[in-house]
Amino acid sequence: MVLNDERPLSSERTPPPERRDHLLAVARTVFANGGFQATTMDEIAHEAGFTKPILYQYFDSKTELYREVVTHTADTLLGSLRAAVEDATTPRERIEVSFRVFFDMVVEETDAFRILFIHSHEGETKGDLRAFEAALVSFIEPLIAVRIKPDHRRQLAAGVVGIAEGAATAWLIQQEARGWPPPRPGVAQRLAARSATLAWGGLRSIQID
Amino acid sequence: MVLNDERPLSSERTPPPERRDHLLAVARTVFANGGFQATTMDEIAHEAGFTKPILYQYFDSKTELYREVVTHTADTLLGSLRAAVEDATTPRERIEVSFRVFFDMVVEETDAFRILFIHSHEGETKGDLRAFEAALVSFIEPLIAVRIKPDHRRQLAAGVVGIAEGAATAWLIQQEARGWPPPRPGVAQRLAARSATLAWGGLRSIQID
DNA sequence: TGGGGGAGCTACTCGCGGGTAGCCGGTAGG
DNA sequence: CCTACCGGCTACCCGCGAGTAGCTCCCCCA
Numbered sequence: 209m210v211l212n213d214e215r216p217l218s219s220e221r222t223p224p225p226e227r228r229d230h231l232l233a234v235a236r237t238v239f240a241n242g243g244f245q246a247t248t249m250d251e252i253a254h255e256a257g258f259t260k261p262i263l264y265q266y267f268d269s270k271t272e273l274y275r276e277v278v279t280h281t282a283d284t285l286l287g288s289l290r291a292a293v294e295d296a297t298t299p300r301e302r303i304e305v306s307f308r309v310f311f312d313m314v315v316e317e318t319d320a321f322r323i324l325f326i327h328s329h330e331g332e333t334k335g336d337l338r339a340f341e342a343a344l345v346s347f348i349e350p351l352i353a354v355r356i357k358p359d360h361r362r363q364l365a366a367g368v369v370g371i372a373e374g375a376a377t378a379w380l381i382q383q384e385a386r387g388w389p390p391p392r393p394g395v396a397q398r399l400a401a402r403s404a405t406l407a408w409g410g411l412r413s414i415q416i417d
Numbered sequence: 418m419v420l421n422d423e424r425p426l427s428s429e430r431t432p433p434p435e436r437r438d439h440l441l442a443v444a445r446t447v448f449a450n451g452g453f454q455a456t457t458m459d460e461i462a463h464e465a466g467f468t469k470p471i472l473y474q475y476f477d478s479k480t481e482l483y484r485e486v487v488t489h490t491a492d493t494l495l496g497s498l499r500a501a502v503e504d505a506t507t508p509r510e511r512i513e514v515s516f517r518v519f520f521d522m523v524v525e526e527t528d529a530f531r532i533l534f535i536h537s538h539e540g541e542t543k544g545d546l547r548a549f550e551a552a553l554v555s556f557i558e559p560l561i562a563v564r565i566k567p568d569h570r571r572q573l574a575a576g577v578v579g580i581a582e583g584a585a586t587a588w589l590i591q592q593e594a595r596g597w598p599p600p601r602p603g604v605a606q607r608l609a610a611r612s613a614t615l616a617w618g619g620l621r622s623i624q625i626d
Numbered sequence: 627t628g629g630g631g632g633a634g635c636t637a638c639t640c641g642c643g644g645g646t647a648g649c650c651g652g653t654a655g656g
Numbered sequence: 657c658c659t660a661c662c663g664g665c666t667a668c669c670c671g672c673g674a675g676t677a678g679c680t681c682c683c684c685c686a
Contacts, residue, residue, distance in 0.1 A: 243543075245454055248643060259665055261646075270644065334452075338590060345587065360611060363584050367615050370583020371576040378554065378575035381547060402569060406576050406619035413618025457673060468635055470676075479674065 228266045231256050236277050240319035244274055244333055275336055281320040282340040285313055289347055299353045303408055306351070307372060307400040314376045315396040318383070325377050326384075344369045354414050364414065368407045375403050437475045440465050445486045449528035453483055453542055484545055490529040491549040494522055498556055508562045512617055515560070516581060516609040523585045524605040527592070534586050535593075553578045563623050573623065577616045584612050 234256040238247050249270055253263045267273040292309045296302040314321045324340065348365040356364075379399060383389070443465040447456050458479055462472045476482040501518045505511040523530045533549065557574040565573075588608060592598070 249645080250643080260644085261666095262664065264645070341586070342590075345583075363587065363608065363611055364615060366583040366587035367580040367612055368583075370579035370581070370586075371619075372579070373583065374554075374575040374577075374579020375572050377550070377579075378572065381551075399572065402572055403576055405622060405624070406573060406616075408619070409622025410580075410615035410617070410619030413614060413621070415614075458675080459673080469674085470636095471634065473675070474634095 231258075231263060231266055232273075232277060232280070235273055236281075236323065237319050239274060239277060240322040244270075271333065274333055278323060278333065278336050278340070281317070281324060282336070282343070284317075284320075285310070286340075286343055286347065288313065293351070299351060300408055302351050303368075303411075304400070304404040306348070307404040307407070308397070310372050311376065311396040311400040311403070314379070314399075315391045318380065318388075318391075321376060322380055325373055326380055341369070352411060354411065355416050356414065357417055360417060364411065367410070371403050371407050375399055440467075440472060440475055441482075441486060441489070444482055445490075445532065446528050448483060448486060449531040453479075480542065483542055487532060487542065487545050487549070490526070490533060491545070491552070493526075493529075494519070495549075495552055495556065497522065502560070508560060509617055511560050512577075512620075513609070513613045515557070516613040516616070517606070519581050520585070520605040520609040520612070523588070523608075524600045527589065527597075527600075530585060531589060534582060535589055550578070561620060563620065564625050565623065566626055569626060573620065577620070580612050580616050584608055 231252070235252050238252050238255050241247075242251075249260050249263055252273075253260045256263075263273075267276070288309045289306055292305045293302050296305045324337070345362065345365045348368050349361055352361050352364055352368075354361075376399075379395075383391070440461070444461050447461045447464050450456075451460075458469050458472055461482075462469045465472075472482075476485070497518045498515055501514045502511050505514045533546070554571065554574045557577050558570055561570050561573055561577075563570075585608075588604070592600070
């Protein structure tokens with residue numbers, strides 16, 4: 209319950225409005241490194257240059273904070289995907305552009321994806337993650353133009369999402385093993401192009417049923 | 418430090434030797450339902466008809482127990498895969514039989530796979546899981562006969578594994594949502610055949626680089 | 627029928643970390 | 657220069673669950 213009269217606040221570090229975003233960003237990084245359980249609120253607060261009570265001014269609980277991190281990432285990706293597909297015309301183009309958007313984000317927002325794919329989720333955080341995966345599959349589903357049974361289409365969509373996740377996970381783990389060097393330029397394009405070829409080639413060979 | 422002189426032990430429920438296996442099996446089910454964190458040792462012990470101290474006679478710690486569950490499953494799957502591929506002759510056959518083995522086990526040993534794919538692995542348990550995924554990718558890698566760069570081959574292998582995991586996860590979640598009905602007969606074949614088609618078709622369209 | 631032994635259980639300790647009460651110091655205003 | 661206010665921090669509480677000490681009761685044997 210902060211009434212927030214705007215006093216000048218002379219030598220302030222980060223004024224409250226931006227502070228929330230800052231805290232979210234820090235939380236994202238710390239969660240990315242350690243996962244949900246292993247990360248403590250003290251750790252996040254300290255990393256952000258504050259202490260726990262401040263954190264609790266902005267977020268009701270650890271779970272809440274984590275969910276916000278996850279859903280923010282998920283929403284961002286899904287938004288980008290939808291926007292990108294708008295501009296594409298052919299089915300193949302839609303698949304390719306989707307992979308491009310996906311891997312661009314994996315490479316540029318690595319922390320976010322480490323949370324989504326490397327650490328998995330139990331308990332309170334499980335639901336959001338499943339919803340995200342389901343949303344990805346549902347996004348891909350209508351892009352599959354073959355005339356097949358709904359459950360077959362859904363399975364193929366899950367497979368295509370799996371291709372992306374598999375390649376992304378492998379890349380993330382490799383990067384981690386190498387101590388997070390700066391990503392080689394063009395790596396996102398390469399990952400996307402190869403995955404798209406695999407997926408598209410696979411989809412082309414599906415028989416109508 | 419049990420010296421285990423073999424006295425008859427008349428009206429024993431489960432004699433120590435089998436008891437360990439029993440406990441492992443129960444642990445697998447309970448972990449499958451709740452994941453690592455949410456499951457307590459009390460819960461496992463009680464579910465097995467005993468109490469905590471007994472559990473600690475066979476396993477040094479919760480983490481140890483969990484790791485044993487995970488590696489047992491992983492080893493079983495990898496063993497079956499290796500055996501199955503022996504008998505196959507053509508590359509396509511090897512891919513197909515691998516998917517068959519994989520989905521057979523997903524459908525028949527559902528609990529094991531819920532642990533591997535649906536639940537979380539942070540901290541201590543993370544390493545084993547990653548090793549398992551890496552082993553799967555490494556298993557698929559040599560089955561890809563195209564002449565391409567090593568990193569490209571590895572990425573494709575990760576993609577193929579992703580197809581399997583994506584389809585498996587989707588099926589598991591669907592089963593859970595439906596309250597774990599008995600799997601429809603032939604579902605493993607269907608999942609395997611469709612996934613194999615997707616993967617094989619995709620691999621066929623890869624360009625040599 | 628009494629005694630000894632051991633398997634298994636009850637009931638505890640202890641550390642950890644999420645969440646919070648209440649103090650403290652600095653700044654601004656008189 | 658003194659005082660009042662308030663942002664932020666220190667220091668605490670509390671529940672939970674992993675791991676364990678030690679009791680109990682049952683079974684076997686004398």
